[in-house]
Amino acid sequence: MPCAKPPLPTTTLRQARQLRSGQTEAEARLWYHLRAGRFNGLKLRRQHPLPPYIADFCCVEGRLVIELDGSQHSPEGDAARTRYLQSQGWQVLRFRDNDVLGRTDAVLEAIWNLVSGADPLPNPSPGGRGA
Incomplete structure (x- = not known):
């Protein structure tokens, strides 16, 4: 039988809900691109409790x-x-x-590079480093 997770404290849940309803402009912009599987099907949550913290995404x-x-x-x-x-x-x-607001595409690219395992910096030499 799988082990059930203990319930989160009521104050943590309440705080997460408040943070969701009072998001910053940067959070709103990034969430627009990440929500509902819009980001290549990746499932993300916002203001998700990871006690003792609440993660933005x-x-x-x-x-x-x-x-x-x-x-x-x-x-x-x-x-x-x-x-x-x-x-x-x-x-x-x-x-x-400021990066999310002014360079949204670069932020999304950095996220995608991490989740896809892509090399964050393209290697310009076809044979590898220094070739």
């Missing part, structure tokens, strides 16, 4: 977390969050809000 099947960092974020706090999520087996991609 999460692909459970791919163990991927996408975080958007605005002016309210601190580098120390973000680094601690990333370390924790990685220790739990999640890959973490972080983008600045």
